[in-house]
Amino acid sequence: MHDHRKLGRELELFDTDPLVGAGLPFWLPAGAAVRHALEEYIRELECRAGYQHVYSPVLGKRELYEISGHWAHYRADMYPPMDMGGEQVVLRPSLCPHHAVIYRSRGRSYRELPLRLAEIGGQHRAELSGVLGGLSRVRAMQLNDAHIFCALDQVAGEALAALRMIGRAYQALGIEPARYRLSLPGPGEKYVDDPNVWQRSADMLIEVLASAGLPYEAGAGEAAFYGPKIDVQVADSADREVTLSTIQIDFYGPARFGLHYIGADGGKHRPVIVHRSIVGSMERAVGHLIEVHGGAFPGWLAPVQLAVLPVTIGESPQAAAFAGLAEERGLRVQIAGADRGSLGSRIRDTRLVPYQAIIGEREAAAGQVALRLRGGRQLPALHVPSAIAKIAAQVGGHSTELWDDADLMAS
Numbered sequence: 572m573h574d575h576r577k578l579g580r581e582l583e584l585f586d587t588d589p590l591v592g593a594g595l596p597f598w599l600p601a602g603a604a605v606r607h608a609l610e611e612y613i614r615e616l617e618c619r620a621g622y623q624h625v626y627s628p629v630l631g632k633r634e635l636y637e638i639s640g641h642w643a644h645y646r647a648d649m650y651p652p653m654d655m656g657g658e659q660v661v662l663r664p665s666l667c668p669h670h671a672v673i674y675r676s677r678g679r680s681y682r683e684l685p686l687r688l689a690e691i692g693g694q695h696r697a698e699l700s701g702v703l704g705g706l707s708r709v710r711a712m713q714l715n716d717a718h719i720f721c722a723l724d725q726v727a728g729e730a731l732a733a734l735r736m737i738g739r740a741y742q743a744l745g746i747e748p749a750r751y752r753l754s755l756p757g758p759g760e761k762y763v764d765d766p767n768v769w770q771r772s773a774d775m776l777i778e779v780l781a782s783a784g785l786p787y788e789a790g791a792g793e794a795a796f797y798g799p800k801i802d803v804q805v806a807d808s809a810d811r812e813v814t815l816s817t818i819q820i821d822f823y824g825p826a827r828f829g830l831h832y833i834g835a836d837g838g839k840h841r842p843v844i845v846h847r848s849i850v851g852s853m854e855r856a857v858g859h860l861i862e863v864h865g866g867a868f869p870g871w872l873a874p875v876q877l878a879v880l881p882v883t884i885g886e887s888p889q890a891a892a893f894a895g896l897a898e899e900r901g902l903r904v905q906i907a908g909a910d911r912g913s914l915g916s917r918i919r920d921t922r923l924v925p926y927q928a929i930i931g932e933r934e935a936a937a938g939q940v941a942l943r944l945r946g947g948r949q950l951p952a953l954h955v956p957s958a959i960a961k962i963a964a965q966v967g968g969h970s971t972e973l974w975d976d977a978d979l980m981a982s
């Protein structure tokens with residue numbers, strides 16, 4: 572596996588600058604394209620699963636985090652508060668409190684449950700500078716987060732559905748879990764003290780893992796401060812495990828924020844919150860993708876999806892026209908013109924690009940392109956519209972395969 576810190580810089584995906592600060596990477600255009608594709612995919616996946624997206628600010632009053640319990644149990648990982656006109660505000664360490672406030676911004680009925688609020692939003696962690704590097708340990712991150720507010724009898728079904736979404740996303744991303752961990756509390760004040768509630772949540776998560784048929788290992792001292800969680804662990808380039816995805820069951824937050832809904836019986840009931848993240852933070856997810864794929868991303872994620880290579884200057888107009896049509900279809904395209912060296916060297920320079928379209932004199936005259944897939948496979952010449960349509964279909968289906976021969980024969 573590749574080290575994303577080195578490869579990510581070589582491929583100009585992200586970088587850091589001492590003037591911005593340690594643990595505060597910025598995304599360069601190629602990395603931003605990958606992240607954007609990932610965010611779009613996640614939003615679409617969530618929309619289709621009945622989630623609603625919200626936006627909320629990266630700051631909140633200190634009081635908000637006193638109510639959520641972060642101030643008492645998680646302060647060591649938070650930035651110090653800022654004084655603002657007689658109040659104190661803090662950079663948020665998680666999105667949960669904002670979403671709890673959104674839930675209670677009006678009355679809720681059992682008919683609205685499960686209410687699934689999702690956001691790809693910023694949060695901050697006061698990491699020590701010694702552990703920072705690349706995208707996996709950062710001080711500011713964009714989390715793929717969601718909170719499902721539901722009735723007790725809906726919890727297991729929602730958690731299981733989230734676990735299945737994780738599996739589906741991993742398939743599209745071409746990544747594999749190293750193992751599933753049931754993260755339980757350890758000793759000390761980091762955890763809310765209510766053994767019955769911990770046991771109840773842990774039992775529910777064990778049931779979810781059992782119905783998904785997934786083996787797991789228990790990890791003491793790895794829970795969130797308010798509840799146990801299922802962590803999906805992946806291995807990094809140094810064979811260390813990091814957590815990418817999580818599912819948590821929380822009885823504590825709803826009580827702290829006084830959340831309720833009106834049940835079918837007309838009475839007030841307390842919802843449960845299922846916290847879940849499908850791919851974790853954008854930083855950690857893309858860092859992992861760089862390591863797993865060595866920069867050769869699945870077509871739908873690639874910063875440049877299609878390289879257009881005119882054999883000589885003579886085919887430049889056809890190359891520009893082809894690139895323009897592909898861009899109109901939403902593909903990310905780069906023209907590697909004849910002024911940039913021999914065809915062989917341009918093929919090598921664009922070797923990480925999933926599709927290379929070569930246009931020589933013969934193709935130009937026939938309105939065709941010769942497609943070459945990453946890895947070297949050459950396809951018979953295709954007419955321009957069908958080449959673009961096939962690439963767009965393959966990429967639009969979030970496939971990790973670059974070509975579908977069955978599809979080609981059928982059309």
Ligand SMILES: [Zn+2]
Pocket residue numbers: 665666667717718846847
């Ligand atoms: Zn949460």
